Each structure stands twice: as structure tokens, then as C-alpha cells.
Amino acid sequence: MLTLHDNITSGNGYKCRLLLTLLKKPFKRIEYDIDKGETRTPEYLAKINPNGRIPVLQLEDGTCLPESDAIMWYLAEGTEFLPADRLARAQALSWMFFEQYSHEPNIATLRYWITHKVEMTPERRAALPGKRVQGQAALKVMENHLAKHGWFVGGGYSIADIALYAYTHVAEQGGFELKPYPALNAWLKRVASRPGHIPITKG
Ligand SMILES: N[C@@H](CCC(=O)N[C@@H](CS)C(=O)NCC(=O)O)C(=O)O
Incomplete structure (x- = not known):
């Protein structure tokens, strides 16, 4: 197993x-x-x-x-969650690299500092405003894409959506307001209503 x-x-x-x-x-x-x-x-x-x-x-x-x-x-690989088309696969990677470089290090890190009550060292305090700005910029990039597309790639739910959903749906725990992003909110609901969806709290 x-x-x-x-x-x-x-x-x-x-x-x-x-x-x-x-x-x-x-x-x-x-x-x-x-x-x-x-x-x-x-x-x-x-x-x-x-x-x-x-x-x-x-x-x-x-x-x-x-x-x-x-x-x-x-x-x-070989499932509905990864498109077969060459360009769509590369686009899935684009969004996943975006998630790892522009989204997760800002949104997930602030959520972690807050929810895990991490000691706010001078280095963390200094990094916080930049992470706040860059996290908001990442949400705006997502909003702009989702205003025109239902999903991140290939016209359907894929691992690019899962990669971005994971920390976006709990971004408010990191102090990021989601109200200003209507298309993003609609997408969060679409993901959560997929058959078989589980919450982050389910082990
Ligand atoms: N780029 C990695 C990041 C993994 C990561 O940051 N893991 C954190 C929890 S979300 C961790 O293990 N932290 C414990 C530590 O760094 O000691 C991924 O996407 O899996």
C-alpha cells in the first residue's frame, strides 16, 4: 500500500x-x-x-x-486529472510552478506563522509586509485567469486546480481577504462541490 x-x-x-x-x-x-x-x-x-x-x-x-x-x-499520470495534450500539460506545470514560487511561499507561510503561533523573530517581522503584498498579487493573477476560464488548464478540473486550491481556500487563516475576488470564490465552490471532495481536516 x-x-x-x-x-x-x-x-x-x-x-x-x-x-x-x-x-x-x-x-x-x-x-x-x-x-x-x-x-x-x-x-x-x-x-x-x-x-x-x-x-x-x-x-x-x-x-x-x-x-x-x-x-x-x-x-x-494517465488519469482525468492530468490533460493528455502537450501544451495543456506544460500549462499545468506553469501553474504548479507559479503555486510553488509566487503563492505558497507567501500565503502558506503567513498562514503557518499565524495558525502555528510561530515566534515572530525580527527576520519574520521584516519579511511579513512583502509576503502580504506578494500573496495578494498571486490571488489577483488567479482572479484574472478565473474571470475568463472555469479551470486552470484544459477546460477541466486538474492537478493545477488542486495545487492552487490547497492554500487558497484557507488563505483567510493567513490574513488574506478573499472577498475582493468573485471569480476565485466561484472556483473555490466548484472545486469543493466535486464528487469525492474532502476537507483539509480529513486524514
Ligand atoms: N515544496 C514542498 C514544501 C513542503 C513543506 O514546506 N512542508 C512543510 C509543511 S507544509 C514542512 O514539512 N515543514 C516542516 C519543516 O520544514 O521542518 C512541497 O510542495 O511539498
Whole structure:
């Protein structure tokens, strides 16, 4: 059986849990307390992920695959969640790289600092206003796309949507107001109403 090394509060972990569930793939979940450094032990670094983070998908043969978007790509190959068309596949990657570079480091990081009550060091305080501005800019990019398209690529629900849904639907927990983005709100509802959808809190 597949094993997901995970933390229940993580949007990156949620991407994998959601896709595994939509694909009806049975999996075992191992929970790590990321606030206590459980993904930073010598054993975890040696055996699961040298980068010290969840999520990691462990395959039946023991191979460990880190990085949420790579995990989704692996699981989605040959399914409805990854378009077959060459350009649409590249566009899915565009949105997933956008998520990892322009969205997650701003929106997910502020959510993490707030909800995990992380100590606000001088470095974090200095970084906060920039992250706030860049997170809002990422939401605006999404809004502009969704004002013209129902989904991020290929005319249907795909892993590009899941990648962006994970931290957008809980962005308010990071202090990001979602009201100014009507098309984005409509898309959040479309994603949440898909058959088989699960909330971020479901392990
Ligand atoms: N780019 C990675 C980011 C993974 C990541 O940041 N994981 C966080 C939780 S969301 C983590 O494991 N933090 C614990 C730590 O860094 O010690 C992905 O998309 O999977």
C-alpha cells in the first residue's frame, strides 16, 4: 500500500490526500509533528526526505517521493486529472510552478506563522509586509485567469486546480481577504462541490 508521510494541517499534504481520495487509491498516513521537528530527525533525513519536510509519498517498493506537486504529477499520470495534450500539460506545470514560487511561499507561510503561533523573530517581522503584498498579487493573477476560464488548464478540473486550491481556500487563516475576488470564490465552490471532495481536516 502507498504511505503518505504527512501533517494534517499542511496544504501541501492536503493536495496529496485529496488526489489520492479522488483517485480512490488506498493509502496509509503517517502523521509528523512539524512544530516539534519530527521531520528533522537523523532517521527521517536518512530514510524519508533529506530535505526534512512532508509530504512524502512512499511507494510499495519503499521509494520515497517528496514534493507535493511531483507527488500529484506521479499519481495523476494517465488519469482525468492530468490533460493528455502537450501544451495543456506544460500549462499545468506553469501553474504548479507559479503555486510553488509566487503563492505558497507567501500565503502558506503567513498562514503557518499565524495558525502555528510561530515566534515572530525580527527576520519574520521584516519579511511579513512583502509576503502580504506578494500573496495578494498571486490571488489577483488567479482572479484574472478565473474571470475568463472555469479551470486552470484544459477546460477541466486538474492537478493545477488542486495545487492552487490547497492554500487558497484557507488563505483567510493567513490574513488574506478573499472577498475582493468573485471569480476565485466561484472556483473555490466548484472545486469543493466535486464528487469525492474532502476537507483539509480529513486524514
Ligand atoms: N515544496 C514542498 C514544501 C513542503 C513543506 O514546506 N512542508 C512543510 C509543511 S507544509 C514542512 O514539512 N515543514 C516542516 C519543516 O520544514 O521542518 C512541497 O510542495 O511539498
